[in-house]
Amino acid sequence: MNLKFLTKAKLPFIALLFLAAMSSSCSKQKNEPATGEDVNGKPVTSPILTDLFRNSYRVYEMQRNAKGIYRDSKLFNGTDYHPASVANIGTGLVSLCIADKMGWVANGSQQVITTLQTLLGQNASFQLDVNTAGFPRHFVDMETGVQAWNSEYSTIDAAIMVSGALFCKKYFSTNTTIATLVDGLYKSINWSKAIANPATGAIYLSLDANGNGIGNTAVYNEYMIVAYLAFKSENGVGGPATTLWNNFYANTTNLPKSTYSGFEVLTDYPGSFLSDFIPQFCYYLCHPYAANTQYMQYMNNAMQADKKWWTLTSGIAPYEWGLGAGSDPSGYHANRINDNAGKVVSPHIISGFIPINPTAKADLLSLYNANKGVYTLPGTSHKILWRYSVSNPSWKANEVQGIDFSSMLFGLATLPENCGTAFFSTYNDYSFPAYSFSPIP
Numbered sequence: 001m002n003l004k005f006l007t008k009a010k011l012p013f014i015a016l017l018f019l020a021a022m023s024s025s026c027s028k029q030k031n032e033p034a035t036g037e038d039v040n041g042k043p044v045t046s047p048i049l050t051d052l053f054r055n056s057y058r059v060y061e062m063q064r065n066a067k068g069i070y071r072d073s074k075l076f077n078g079t080d081y082h083p084a085s086v087a088n089i090g091t092g093l094v095s096l097c098i099a100d101k102m103g104w105v106a107n108g109s110q111q112v113i114t115t116l117q118t119l120l121g122q123n124a125s126f127q128l129d130v131n132t133a134g135f136p137r138h139f140v141d142m143e144t145g146v147q148a149w150n151s152e153y154s155t156i157d158a159a160i161m162v163s164g165a166l167f168c169k170k171y172f173s174t175n176t177t178i179a180t181l182v183d184g185l186y187k188s189i190n191w192s193k194a195i196a197n198p199a200t201g202a203i204y205l206s207l208d209a210n211g212n213g214i215g216n217t218a219v220y221n222e223y224m225i226v227a228y229l230a231f232k233s234e235n236g237v238g239g240p241a242t243t244l245w246n247n248f249y250a251n252t253t254n255l256p257k258s259t260y261s262g263f264e265v266l267t268d269y270p271g272s273f274l275s276d277f278i279p280q281f282c283y284y285l286c287h288p289y290a291a292n293t294q295y296m297q298y299m300n301n302a303m304q305a306d307k308k309w310w311t312l313t314s315g316i317a318p319y320e321w322g323l324g325a326g327s328d329p330s331g332y333h334a335n336r337i338n339d340n341a342g343k344v345v346s347p348h349i350i351s352g353f354i355p356i357n358p359t360a361k362a363d364l365l366s367l368y369n370a371n372k373g374v375y376t377l378p379g380t381s382h383k384i385l386w387r388y389s390v391s392n393p394s395w396k397a398n399e400v401q402g403i404d405f406s407s408m409l410f411g412l413a414t415l416p417e418n419c420g421t422a423f424f425s426t427y428n429d430y431s432f433p434a435y436s437f438s439p440i441p
Contacts, residue, residue: 048368049361053412055382056405057104060095062377063088063402065142067126068115072139073399076378083139083148087157088402089115090164094284095409097171097427101419109175112168116181118145119161120188121440133211134189134439136161152206152214155194159226160403162186163285166430173431183433190437191230191241198243201254203227219248220255220266221274222281228288233435252294260337263305266298273337276306276323277407280352284410287429296356303353309337316390319363320372322349326387326404327397343390347373351385352407355414355421375400384408 063071070092072085093112100108118126128145129137131153138151162185169182196202196216203223204213217223227249230241248254258267267274279299282289289295310321324346325334335344347367354360364385367373373388375397385408389395413419 046365048365049412049415051383052364052368052385053409053415053418054102054104055377055384056409056412057095057099057102058377058380058382059384059400059405060092060402060409064092064111067118067123067143068092068111069118069126069140069142069145070402071142072403073401074378075399076375076397078398082399084142084145085139085157085401085403086136086154087138087160089119090161090285091403091406093161093164094167094406097168098409098413098419098423100171101413101423109172109178112172112178113181116165116168116178116185120181120184128440130188130440131207131209131211132439133193133207134158134437135193135207135211138206153208154206155204155226156223158189159194159223159229160281160285162189162229163225163428163430166432167285167427170427170430179431184438184440186229186433187435187438188440191226191233191435192239194226194230195240195244198240198247201227201244201248203244218256218268220278221268222278224249224282224289225286228286232430232432235435249288251292252298260305261308263301263308264298265302265305273305273339274302275325275334275336276302276346276349276352277325277334277404280349280407280410283355284352284406284424285428287425290425290428299353300356303357305337306349313343313390317366317370319350319366320345320390321363322346324349324352324387324404324407326401327399328387329389329392329395332401342392342395344387345373345390346387347385348387348405348408348411351409351411354411355424360411361415 059074060070062074069084070088071080072082072088074080093115096108096111099105117123119128121127126145129140129147135153135155135158137147138154138157139148140146141148165182165185169179172178193207193211194204196204196213201219202216203226205215205217207213227245231245234242255266256268256270257264258270258273260273279302283299306323307321322345323335323337323340328344329342347364350360350363367385373385375384375386377384386400387397413423414421
């Protein structure tokens with residue numbers, strides 16, 4: 001019987017109650033509440049957010065090959081062509097810790113070992129292209145490790161890769177094989193070569209084949225991660241990296257700042273603003289940032305300034321915000337305050353602020369229920385939230401970049417009902433070995 005063609009007058013009262021209950025149940029599943037507690041006072045989340053969390057990890061599963069190397073981007077349609085991103089290898093390693101914690105994989109530690117062995121040249125078919133100081137190319141071939149896209153020997157990409165490895169060492173703390181491999185990877189890079197000027201805080205963006213610096217970046221930005229690894233490589237006895245760290249990153253006093261609508265934020269040049277992936281990368285991958293109340297206040301200010309900037313855009317909902325990096329109508333762009341021509345919303349930035357924003361869950365759920373930024377992973381029915389343009393609603397991203405999307409996975413992981421609020425602050429408190437530069441043979 002097709003109930004759609006029956007009138008209420010023809011239905012008995014009990015059938016009407018049944019239909020009402022069914023309608024309520026369907027509506028509830030589509031528009032699940034994002035917050036709350038169960039009868040025992042334990043945090044609960046909606047099935048939608050649970051699926052978004054699981055599907056966020058699937059992005060990295062799809063980017064990984066049999067050698068444990070992670071592709072820069074995953075296409076939504078068509079044949080993947082992007083090479084590996086060294087930074088996304090680090091993100092992929094952290095994702096394995098999350099997957100192990102959630103019980104999504106049974107061989108997480110072995111997958112970590114496979115990746116580390118490949119990076120260290122223990123897979124004969126893959127030799128990572130590194131310079132004499134051990135810094136790898138930004139992009140490399142997925143199967144061979146040779147230079148791709150005419151990319152540079154990058155300091156920040158090396159630092160994110162090794163930070164992901166150190167995260168695994170701390171998480172899989174009883175696995176001596178992982179510890180040995182991670183220590184070898186950390187010591188295979190001459191971190192002091194990244195320091196350009198301790199007095200000004202400048203760090204080299206890249207290096208040539210002989211380890212000489214090319215271009216530099218000023219504080220403050222995501223290169224705090226580079227500064228930290230270089231600082232730790234001096235084994236507490238001092239040196240240029242220690243001087244740079246103490247002058248700038250040990251606290252926020254000497255870091256440049258800008259103010260937007262009353263919110264003071266950290267920046268690289270007073271009067272300018274940074275994309276919000278920067279405080280998030282520092283929070284998730286650099287323990288001194290996450291453990292410092294001053295940094296956390298500036299992270300909160302960055303979030304508030306982001307939200308405030310979006311209030312100047314008419315016709316959007318309060319849950320539409322997020323200034324991050326990734327696919328853009330103009331190609332690829334790192335959006336920031338006063339630099340977002342396409343009005344591109346970054347849901348992964350909303351997620352990345354979950355540790356300091358109790359309404360982020362509701363915002364993500366509202367985006368999903370409004371079908372804004374919803375994408376389907378290729379060959380599946382699995383949905384994720386990714387970037388979309390307010391000013392150009394017909395635009396759709398062609399791919400999802402793993403390194404940029406990481407804030408979505410990481411933020412959802414910090415929910416109490418998932419990996420927990422202390423997951424990152426626990427496992428990004430890395431265990432460093434006594435350092436001496438030992439190039440990969």
